[in-house]
Amino acid sequence: MNHRFLSIVGLAAAMAFTGGCSANKAVTDTTTGNGATAEAVAVPTDTVPANTEPVWAPQKHAFNPSRTRKHDLLHTKLRVSFDWEKQYLNGTAELRLKPYFYPQDTLVLDAKGMDIHSVSLMKGDDGSPLKYSYDGRKLAINLNKAYTRTEEYVVEINYTAKPNELEAGGSDAITSDKGLYFINPLGAELNKPMQIWTQGETEANSAWFPTIDSPNERSTQEIYMTVDPKYMTLSNGEFVYSRQNADGTRTDYWKQDLPHAPYLAMMAVGKFAVVKDKWRNKEVNYYVEPEYEGTAKQIFGNTPEMMEFFSTKLGVEYPWAKYSQIVVRDYVSGAMENTSASIFMEALQLNERELLDKNWDGIIAHELFHQWFGDYVTTESWANLPLNEAFANYSEYLWAEHKYGQDEAAYLQMDELSQYLNEAETKREPIIRYHYEDREDMFDSHSYAKGGRVLHMLRNLVGDEAWWASLNRYLTQNKFSDVEIAELRLAFEDVTGRDLMWFFDQWFMQAGHPELKVEDSYQNGQLRLQVTQTQDTAYAPVYRLPLQVAVWAGGKKTVYPIVVDKAEQTFTFNVPTEPELVLFDAEQQLLGVVEHEKSQEELVYQFEHTQQLGPKLEAMMTLEDSLQQPQVLQMYQTALNDDYWRVRSAAINSLSNLKEGQASTVENTIRQMALQDKEGAVRAEAILALAGWNGGKHTPVFEQAMQDSSYLAAAAGILAYAGTGAADTKQRLAAFEEEQNEDIVLALASYYAVQGGPEKYDWFMRQVQDASGSQLYYMLQSFGAYLAGNSQTNTPEVITLLANLAQNSEQYYVRAAAYQALMVMSERAEVQELLQQIRQNEKDERLLQMYGR
Structure with a gap:
């Protein structure tokens, strides 16, 4: 599962507004060499004063073992239909099991928030009732006898799942745990499709079918889904057939012959375009909303190449019958690796122009690799x-x-x-x-x-x-x-x-990470490197760290392997001349924090000679306050021409800190980059930098940028042009008000939050109603600022909209943003009452802490 719930677009927007950029403090990289000697110095272990404990200290919690396996779930057969109005699932679950080792006369299943109508022991098609007890979460079934581990039996459970009646739960990663989700079930939201989908991790699938909901259980699976014929369905395994029913419905049959854990079972129902692809002899399909049928292969099209790459490298061929990827609305996480059928958040759906700025290969690879590591x-x-x-x-x-x-x-x-x-x-x-x-x-x-x-x-x-x-x-x-x-x-x-x-x-198995202080000195043909592990060893070990040190001396690079395994160690190397640079952890692979002071000359040399991203960005970050030094400024000018766009972007971001009169040596270059750099994100960064240097003289650049093919650059152009204070700003920005792209919408919202008058009320209301996920989160922040400056727009309609989001949104961070927007009107008695009601009904501890309850 990928749990990054704030979209890359949203984070980029936030960075654009704050001008934030940072490089990491740790160093990481390696090669091979020889000639190192080491001497160890014993140092007493640090101790923590009595009754003091760092805020990050490991917490003391109860032990959580794996679940004891009393039964072995062999096969799961489900027959389900849906009540959209009530948001219920009507189901029959047929489970084939046997005792795991010891004889058993009772079967306990996970079944959360259901109505259990009957439980039967099956012999072929004939069933005999079994006695059972049910507490709303566990279904305890009295079997007709004690079964041994060589005896299989089949139980059938008729039930109704009511996921919306479950007590809410969730986490940062998975914001809800009710298992089964009806999206726009009554069709009341005009711009949102009607969908049903499931999310099983960690143990939420037992909210829509009875099972042994534990990751150390696995079974083969069949699912029969009865739906309105206008809908597509998707589940694990192979699609076997469809059957038209006498009542006008259709039943789709999906079958998975290889076993998997219950949390990996999935269903999805809705109107989707299915774009077909292939890897070797297996189907690879992409399920998207019809609007994105034309770009589905551009979004997901690297999937077959990924399958070939991972299969070849692992020496294990992709194991499942097919691989489908589906994008759904209002998903409660980033994505989920359901066996042979991964689900993704709606942010993956991009049009042609949006694809110029971004791709989702990372999350696509993440869920695909899970098909081996997590599913297989x-x-x-x-x-x-x-x-x-x-x-x-x-x-x-x-x-x-x-x-x-x-x-x-x-x-x-x-x-x-x-x-x-x-x-x-x-x-x-x-x-x-x-x-x-x-x-x-x-x-x-x-x-x-x-x-x-x-x-x-x-x-x-x-x-x-x-x-x-x-x-x-x-x-x-x-x-x-x-x-x-x-x-x-x-x-x-x-x-x-x-x-x-x-x-x-x-x-x-141990908490923490190494924190190293590195000091180097040179004398009489010897380089002396002192390494001290400074982490608090009351909570973390003294680490054993095989790594390498790269030394540039006389323009030549030599790499020395060392092993750091003491609290304090000194290494000596025979080096013919005083080094220009010592790079600790030359392969840049270490997870930890390294403090290694270097002079300005060493850092500039590091930027120019290491040819590695981490050391380059470290040099740029460390020297950011020395931009007035000619050598440093030249380094940044070199960075503006780097082959890797993130280095160019970081250079612009740092140079934007120059005052207007100091920027003359780079301003023309950055102006050209704003117009011509091949990366939209770099053009956007350049546009915002120009806006900070008397943006009025760059108005023609901003005008051109607003028409840029890149949405990121166009959004930056909008913000930059608005910053000039031009008389026609509102008129020019109004031309973008029908745009649906997140970057454009958030740029307009940022401006209208401060400069928009009552006439922008309808625009804000439309955007808040249409947005979801991270876009809605950021939009609500701007909307709150807008409402604070336009008290006449604080209408009952606004209050109802915000209160509904603050109480009912599946995403906790959206609920938080809506609550904060409502706070703008907290002087009104009815809003105070609503805020109190929201606090009383909220179950999420993160929000309760924020609300001060």
Whole structure:
């Protein structure tokens, strides 16, 4: 599952408005060499004063083991139909099981929020009633006898699922857990399709069918879906047939012959265009709204190449009968890797012009790699979730490295590190952790971002050939089964012959990360490198870190392998002349924080000679306050011509901090980039930089930018032109009011929030009603500012709209934004009453903390 709920577009918009840009503090990269000697110095372990504890210290929670397997669920057959008006599912579940090992006379199933109509023991087509008890979450069935592990039996349950009547739950990653979702069920929202879809992770599928809802369970599956003939359906496995029914409905039959975990079962119903593709002899289909039929292959079209790349590298052919990808409305996460049928959020649907600025290859690769890591081999418990998610995250790197090159891959790794370190400011837990408060807590940047970076270090440690051979062994030995972290370690040990317990223990089983202080000095032909591990060893280990140091001396690069494994160590290298640069962790693979002070000259040399993204951006970030120095300014001018667009963009962002009179040496170059750079995001950055330097003299550039083929650049042009204060600004911006692109809409909203009068009321209302997800989140922020400046627009209609969003939106962050917008009118008695009602009815702890309750 990919849980990034704020779209790239939304984040880009936020960055555009704040001018934010940063590079990571840690260093990461390696090669080979010789000539290093090391001496270790014993240093006492740091201690923490009594009664003090850092805010990020690992929390003490109860132990969460994998679920005990009393029964083995062999096959699941479902017959379902839907009541759109009530948002109910009417179902019959036929489950074939046997005791796992010990004799059993009782079967307990997960079945959340259902009406249970009957439970029967089946002999062929004949059923005899069984006694049962049901508490609203667990269905306990008294079997007709005690069955042994060699005896199979079949139970049939007739039931009605009522997902909307369940108590709300969720997490940052998966914002709701009711399992089954009816979108616009009555057709009341004119611009939104009617859809039904499911979301099973972690244990939410038991809200729409009775099952043993645990990741260490698996069964084969059949689903018969009865729907209105105007709708398409999708489920796991192969489509077998459709049957027209006497009542005018249609029943679609989907069958999966290979077993998978219950949380991976899925259904989707709606009006979709199905764009057909193929990989080898298997169907690869893309389900999108009809409006996006023409661009579906541009959005998802790299999928067959990804399937070939991963199948070849892993030595395990994509295992399932087909691969479908479907985009749905109001999805409660980024995407989900349901076996052979992944679901994606609506942000993936892009038109031709939007595709100029972005692609979704990362999330597409992520869910595809899950078909091996998560579906083919499944974590036995949520404590071992990184065995699913760390691999899926790392697949984004693998694909970028293969398809787009080292710079793009390195950027993803830097982003992963940044995500983890941001979270580590307030939370540090082992990646594999059996002690947690709620299983949803596992869906964090430890499981995803840190896990992916640790896998990269493991690959670097063993080498590429051993890496792929070990993954092949792991997958082939554990296919269609559940695993824990030890199985992954044993696969690598069996292939490499190495004892890797130390690596898995320090990186997977312990909290925190290395924090290193590095100092270098040169004297009498020797380079002395002192490395101190400064992390708090009351909570983190003293790490063993095999890495490499690159030294440039006399213009020649030499790489020295070292092993840091003491709290403080000094390494010496024979170097003929004083080095121009010492680059610690030359391969830029280390997950950690490295403090290594360098002079201005060293950093400029680093930018010019390392040819690596991380060191380049580190030099640019560190020297940002020295733009007045000729050598530094020249470095940034060089960066404006870098082959990789993110370096050019970062250079513009830094140079935009120059005052108008200081920017003369780069202003013309950036003006040309605003008009001609091949990347829309870079043109957008250049436009905003010009806007900060007496934008009025660049008005012709902004006028041209508003017509740019890139929506990002056009949105920047709108903001820049509005910033000139031109008399015709409102008239020019009004020409964009029918645009639906998120970047354009948010640019207009940013301006209208401050400069729009009562005449923009209808536009704002339309945008808020039509938007969803991240676009709605940002739109509500601008709408709140607009309402604060236009009290005459604070109508009952506005209050009703905001209150409905604050109470009923599936996305908790949208509820928060709507609540904040309502606060603008909090002096009104009816709004105060509504705010109180919202607080009282809210179940999400994150929002309750925000609301002060």
